[in-house]
Amino acid sequence: MKIKAAVEALAALAQESRLAVFRLLVQTGKEGLAAGVVGKKLGIPPATLSFHLKALANAGLVKSRTEGRFVIYNANYAEMDKLIAYLTEHCCAGDNAQCAPLKKC
Amino acid sequence: MKIKAAVEALAALAQESRLAVFRLLVQTGKEGLAAGVVGKKLGIPPATLSFHLKALANAGLVKSRTEGRFVIYNANYAEMDKLIAYLTEHCCAGDNAQCAPLKKC
DNA sequence: TCCACGTTTCCAATAATATAGAAATATATT
Protein backbone atom coordinates (compact mmCIF):
# COMPACT_ATOMS: atom_id res chain seq x y z
CA MET A 1 0.00 0.00 0.00
CA LYS A 2 1.24 3.46 -0.90
CA ILE A 3 0.92 6.47 1.36
CA LYS A 4 -1.57 8.31 -0.87
CA ALA A 5 -3.94 5.35 -0.80
CA ALA A 6 -3.58 5.04 2.96
CA VAL A 7 -4.32 8.74 3.44
CA GLU A 8 -7.39 8.45 1.23
CA ALA A 9 -8.66 5.46 3.22
CA LEU A 10 -7.99 7.15 6.56
CA ALA A 11 -9.65 10.37 5.38
CA ALA A 12 -12.66 8.34 4.31
CA LEU A 13 -12.94 6.94 7.84
CA ALA A 14 -12.17 10.24 9.58
CA GLN A 15 -15.73 11.51 9.55
CA GLU A 16 -18.43 10.53 11.97
CA SER A 17 -21.13 9.53 9.48
CA ARG A 18 -18.71 7.62 7.27
CA LEU A 19 -17.11 5.82 10.19
CA ALA A 20 -20.55 4.79 11.44
CA VAL A 21 -21.46 3.56 7.95
CA PHE A 22 -18.24 1.60 7.61
CA ARG A 23 -18.54 -0.05 11.02
CA LEU A 24 -22.15 -0.96 10.32
CA LEU A 25 -21.07 -2.66 7.09
CA VAL A 26 -18.10 -4.34 8.79
CA GLN A 27 -20.45 -5.81 11.37
CA THR A 28 -23.05 -6.79 8.80
CA GLY A 29 -20.79 -9.12 6.84
CA LYS A 30 -20.25 -9.69 3.15
CA GLU A 31 -23.96 -9.86 2.25
CA GLY A 32 -24.08 -6.09 2.85
CA LEU A 33 -26.93 -3.62 3.15
CA ALA A 34 -28.89 -1.45 0.72
CA ALA A 35 -28.00 2.25 0.79
CA GLY A 36 -31.50 3.10 1.97
CA VAL A 37 -31.27 0.71 4.91
CA VAL A 38 -27.98 2.24 5.97
CA GLY A 39 -29.49 5.73 5.73
CA LYS A 40 -32.51 4.73 7.76
CA LYS A 41 -30.46 2.97 10.46
CA LEU A 42 -28.12 5.92 10.87
CA GLY A 43 -30.50 8.80 10.16
CA ILE A 44 -28.54 10.22 7.22
CA PRO A 45 -30.42 11.94 4.36
CA PRO A 46 -30.04 10.35 0.89
CA ALA A 47 -27.89 13.02 -0.76
CA THR A 48 -25.53 13.16 2.19
CA LEU A 49 -25.29 9.40 2.45
CA SER A 50 -24.58 9.04 -1.25
CA PHE A 51 -21.76 11.57 -0.92
CA HIS A 52 -20.24 9.62 1.95
CA LEU A 53 -20.66 6.18 0.36
CA LYS A 54 -18.87 7.49 -2.72
CA ALA A 55 -15.93 8.56 -0.56
CA LEU A 56 -15.74 5.14 1.08
CA ALA A 57 -16.03 3.39 -2.28
CA ASN A 58 -13.36 5.61 -3.90
CA ALA A 59 -11.05 4.72 -1.03
CA GLY A 60 -11.73 1.03 -1.69
CA LEU A 61 -13.15 0.42 1.78
CA VAL A 62 -16.59 -0.60 0.53
CA LYS A 63 -17.86 -2.26 -2.61
CA SER A 64 -21.31 -2.12 -4.14
CA ARG A 65 -23.50 -4.19 -6.37
CA THR A 66 -26.86 -3.36 -7.91
CA GLU A 67 -29.85 -5.57 -7.26
CA GLY A 68 -32.89 -4.23 -9.01
CA ARG A 69 -33.56 -0.75 -7.68
CA PHE A 70 -31.29 -1.29 -4.72
CA VAL A 71 -27.59 -0.66 -4.44
CA ILE A 72 -26.08 -3.01 -1.88
CA TYR A 73 -22.94 -1.94 -0.11
CA ASN A 74 -20.54 -4.21 1.76
CA ALA A 75 -17.26 -3.72 3.60
CA ASN A 76 -14.06 -4.62 1.78
CA TYR A 77 -12.26 -6.60 4.46
CA ALA A 78 -9.14 -7.07 2.34
CA GLU A 79 -8.66 -3.32 2.04
CA MET A 80 -9.29 -2.83 5.75
CA ASP A 81 -6.60 -5.40 6.51
CA LYS A 82 -4.17 -3.71 4.12
CA LEU A 83 -4.69 -0.40 5.86
CA ILE A 84 -4.08 -1.92 9.28
CA ALA A 85 -0.99 -3.69 8.01
CA TYR A 86 0.31 -0.39 6.60
CA LEU A 87 -0.13 1.34 9.95
CA THR A 88 1.60 -1.37 11.94
CA GLU A 89 4.31 -2.23 9.39
CA HIS A 90 7.75 -2.88 10.89
CA CYS A 91 6.43 -1.69 14.18
CA CYS A 92 8.18 -1.64 17.55
CA ALA A 93 11.63 -1.66 15.99
CA GLY A 94 11.33 -5.42 15.65
CA ASP A 95 10.53 -6.00 19.31
CA ASN A 96 7.02 -7.40 19.28
CA ALA A 97 6.75 -7.23 23.05
CA GLN A 98 6.43 -3.45 22.83
CA CYS A 99 3.01 -3.39 21.21
CA ALA A 100 -0.03 -5.36 22.30
CA PRO A 101 -1.09 -8.30 20.13
CA LEU A 102 -3.76 -7.50 17.56
CA LYS A 103 -7.08 -9.21 18.12
CA LYS A 104 -8.53 -11.30 15.37
CA CYS A 105 -11.98 -10.13 14.32
CA MET B 1 -13.38 3.72 22.40
CA LYS B 2 -16.03 6.26 21.45
CA ILE B 3 -16.69 7.40 17.92
CA LYS B 4 -15.49 10.97 18.49
CA ALA B 5 -12.12 9.72 19.72
CA ALA B 6 -11.84 7.33 16.78
CA VAL B 7 -12.65 10.10 14.30
CA GLU B 8 -10.04 12.32 15.90
CA ALA B 9 -7.41 9.58 15.68
CA LEU B 10 -8.28 8.77 12.08
CA ALA B 11 -8.26 12.46 11.14
CA ALA B 12 -4.85 12.78 12.73
CA LEU B 13 -3.58 9.97 10.49
CA ALA B 14 -5.40 11.15 7.37
CA GLN B 15 -2.72 13.57 6.28
CA GLU B 16 0.43 12.67 4.43
CA SER B 17 2.96 14.38 6.71
CA ARG B 18 1.29 13.16 9.88
CA LEU B 19 0.96 9.61 8.60
CA ALA B 20 4.65 9.61 7.68
CA VAL B 21 5.54 10.94 11.14
CA PHE B 22 3.40 8.35 12.87
CA ARG B 23 4.79 5.44 10.87
CA LEU B 24 8.32 6.63 11.50
CA LEU B 25 7.63 6.68 15.24
CA VAL B 26 5.87 3.30 15.10
CA GLN B 27 8.92 1.81 13.44
CA THR B 28 11.34 3.52 15.79
CA GLY B 29 10.01 1.93 18.96
CA LYS B 30 9.29 3.26 22.40
CA GLU B 31 12.58 5.14 22.79
CA GLY B 32 11.23 7.64 20.25
CA LEU B 33 12.82 10.48 18.32
CA ALA B 34 13.37 14.19 18.95
CA ALA B 35 11.07 16.51 17.01
CA GLY B 36 14.02 17.95 15.10
CA VAL B 37 15.18 14.50 13.99
CA VAL B 38 11.70 13.73 12.69
CA GLY B 39 11.60 17.04 10.82
CA LYS B 40 15.01 16.45 9.30
CA LYS B 41 14.22 12.87 8.23
CA LEU B 42 10.95 13.86 6.59
CA GLY B 43 11.81 17.35 5.36
CA ILE B 44 9.09 19.16 7.28
CA PRO B 45 9.70 22.75 8.50
CA PRO B 46 9.57 23.30 12.28
CA ALA B 47 6.31 25.24 12.51
CA THR B 48 4.49 22.79 10.28
CA LEU B 49 5.87 19.78 12.11
CA SER B 50 4.92 21.20 15.48
CA PHE B 51 1.37 21.72 14.22
CA HIS B 52 1.16 18.12 13.05
CA LEU B 53 2.75 16.61 16.15
CA LYS B 54 0.21 18.48 18.24
CA ALA B 55 -2.61 16.91 16.25
CA LEU B 56 -1.15 13.42 16.74
CA ALA B 57 -0.61 14.06 20.46
CA ASN B 58 -4.13 15.45 20.96
CA ALA B 59 -5.49 12.31 19.33
CA GLY B 60 -3.44 10.24 21.77
CA LEU B 61 -1.46 8.52 19.02
CA VAL B 62 1.89 9.84 20.17
CA LYS B 63 3.34 10.84 23.51
CA SER B 64 6.18 13.19 24.28
CA ARG B 65 8.73 13.75 26.98
CA THR B 66 11.19 16.56 27.43
CA GLU B 67 14.90 15.81 27.70
CA GLY B 68 16.87 19.00 28.12
CA ARG B 69 16.20 21.15 25.09
CA PHE B 70 14.80 18.23 23.15
CA VAL B 71 11.22 17.00 22.99
CA ILE B 72 11.17 13.29 22.30
CA TYR B 73 8.11 11.82 20.62
CA ASN B 74 7.11 8.17 20.59
CA ALA B 75 4.19 6.18 19.20
CA ASN B 76 1.43 5.18 21.63
CA TYR B 77 0.96 1.53 20.68
CA ALA B 78 -1.92 1.03 23.10
CA GLU B 79 -3.93 3.76 21.40
CA MET B 80 -3.10 2.40 17.95
CA ASP B 81 -4.36 -1.01 19.05
CA LYS B 82 -7.57 0.50 20.44
CA LEU B 83 -8.23 2.23 17.15
CA ILE B 84 -7.71 -0.98 15.18
CA ALA B 85 -9.95 -2.87 17.59
CA TYR B 86 -12.64 -0.22 17.16
CA LEU B 87 -12.55 -0.55 13.38
CA THR B 88 -12.74 -4.33 13.39
CA GLU B 89 -15.14 -4.73 16.34
CA HIS B 90 -17.80 -7.42 15.86
CA CYS B 91 -16.69 -7.75 12.31
CA CYS B 92 -17.86 -10.23 9.69
CA ALA B 93 -21.17 -10.85 11.45
CA GLY B 94 -19.35 -13.30 13.70
CA ASP B 95 -17.93 -15.37 10.87
CA ASN B 96 -14.18 -14.93 11.20
CA ALA B 97 -13.54 -16.73 7.93
CA GLN B 98 -14.85 -13.69 6.03
CA CYS B 99 -12.02 -11.37 6.91
CA ALA B 100 -8.33 -12.15 6.66
CA PRO B 101 -6.46 -12.69 9.93
CA LEU B 102 -4.70 -9.63 11.29
CA LYS B 103 -0.93 -9.87 11.34
CA LYS B 104 0.85 -9.31 14.58
CA CYS B 105 3.37 -6.48 14.37
C1' DT C 1 24.91 37.13 31.74
C1' DC C 2 24.85 36.35 26.93
C1' DC C 3 24.42 33.49 23.04
C1' DA C 4 23.13 29.19 20.57
C1' DC C 5 19.93 25.74 19.79
C1' DG C 6 15.41 23.23 19.70
C1' DT C 7 10.67 23.79 19.74
C1' DT C 8 6.29 26.05 19.88
C1' DT C 9 2.97 29.88 19.16
C1' DC C 10 1.06 33.49 16.34
C1' DC C 11 -0.75 34.83 12.17
C1' DA C 12 -2.84 35.29 7.58
C1' DA C 13 -3.46 33.37 3.12
C1' DT C 14 -5.05 29.40 0.78
C1' DA C 15 -7.37 25.09 0.07
C1' DA C 16 -10.35 21.30 0.98
C1' DT C 17 -14.56 19.24 2.95
C1' DA C 18 -19.59 18.63 4.73
C1' DT C 19 -24.34 19.50 4.29
C1' DA C 20 -28.88 18.73 2.33
C1' DG C 21 -32.74 20.47 -0.89
C1' DA C 22 -34.12 19.96 -5.50
C1' DA C 23 -33.76 17.84 -9.81
C1' DA C 24 -32.33 13.89 -12.53
C1' DT C 25 -31.82 8.95 -13.37
C1' DA C 26 -33.04 4.13 -13.17
C1' DT C 27 -35.73 0.20 -12.09
C1' DA C 28 -40.18 -2.06 -10.65
C1' DT C 29 -45.12 -2.43 -10.43
C1' DT C 30 -49.85 -1.85 -12.11
Place this chain on the structure above:
DNA sequence: AATATATTTCTATATTATTGGAAACGTGGA
Protein backbone atom coordinates in the same frame (compact mmCIF):
# COMPACT_ATOMS: atom_id res chain seq x y z
C1' DA D 1 -47.75 4.33 -20.16
C1' DA D 2 -48.08 6.14 -15.67
C1' DT D 3 -46.68 6.00 -11.01
C1' DA D 4 -43.90 4.72 -6.97
C1' DT D 5 -39.50 3.74 -5.06
C1' DA D 6 -34.27 3.88 -4.63
C1' DT D 7 -30.27 6.29 -5.45
C1' DT D 8 -27.28 9.73 -7.43
C1' DT D 9 -25.93 14.28 -9.28
C1' DC D 10 -26.12 19.24 -9.10
C1' DT D 11 -25.62 23.22 -6.54
C1' DA D 12 -24.68 26.68 -3.06
C1' DT D 13 -23.32 27.65 1.49
C1' DA D 14 -20.88 26.97 5.71
C1' DT D 15 -17.14 25.11 8.13
C1' DT D 16 -12.63 23.39 8.98
C1' DA D 17 -7.73 22.28 7.85
C1' DT D 18 -2.92 23.27 5.96
C1' DT D 19 1.08 25.97 5.27
C1' DG D 20 5.36 28.26 6.77
C1' DG D 21 7.73 32.80 8.07
C1' DA D 22 8.57 35.51 12.02
C1' DA D 23 8.65 36.04 16.76
C1' DA D 24 8.58 34.10 21.37
C1' DC D 25 9.94 30.72 24.80
C1' DG D 26 13.03 27.45 27.41
C1' DT D 27 17.14 25.08 28.22
C1' DG D 28 22.15 24.47 28.22
C1' DG D 29 26.83 26.01 27.73
C1' DA D 30 30.66 29.66 27.60
